Amino acid sequence: MNENTADHSSLGIEAPEEITRRRFFEKLSITLASFCAAVVGVPLIGFIIAPLFRKPPAKWVTLGKVNEFQIGKTVSVTVIDSSSLPWAGVTAKSAIWLRRESETSFIAFSANCTHLGCPVRWLEGAELFICPCHGGVYYYDGSVAAGPPPLPLFRYNVRVENGEVKMNPVVVPITTTS
Numbered sequence: 001m002n003e004n005t006a007d008h009s010s011l012g013i014e015a016p017e018e019i020t021r022r023r024f025f026e027k028l029s030i031t032l033a034s035f036c037a038a039v040v041g042v043p044l045i046g047f048i049i050a051p052l053f054r055k056p057p058a059k060w061v062t063l064g065k066v067n068e069f070q071i072g073k074t075v076s077v078t079v080i081d082s083s084s085l086p087w088a089g090v091t092a093k094s095a096i097w098l099r100r101e102s103e104t105s106f107i108a109f110s111a112n113c114t115h116l117g118c119p120v121r122w123l124e125g126a127e128l129f130i131c132p133c134h135g136g137v138y139y140y141d142g143s144v145a146a147g148p149p150p151l152p153l154f155r156y157n158v159r160v161e162n163g164e165v166k167m168n169p170v171v172v173p174i175t176t177t178s
């Protein structure tokens, strides 16, 4: 034991080389812990927030063959959500109203009223959509004819491809007015 060590021990102070070693291990521990946190945390955070920045790919669902629909007629079509889970059952199904305007032109309306979302009915003879909840009425083109609906019926994008009518089933925006 040399003189310096004896002096430091008696005063409760560690030798300079012991302090250096302790600091070194402290810094090494902090560095390793930070590295491990980054290895685990960065992919995890990326996994959580990535969907916020990813634009969902446009999906087109087939509504039927073009010649299954008559010009000037509006019919209900059942749409099955292609992104639903296998056990979704009937909840994967929804209905839209499809109107054939001409040889190649179709309009797909959301079946939900723009007031509070009740399903609207098509009255063939009157050529009107009627909402049973609060008496909302829409013309054949989805524009508001009477009642509380603040907006026309929502229209989906429709296209004709290879003799089939296809629709892009986006989420229908919710109206905030009452």
Ligand code: FES
Pocket: 113, 114, 115, 116, 117, 118, 131, 132, 133, 134, 135, 136, 147, 148, 149
């Ligand atoms: S929900 Fe259709 S008029 Fe109110």
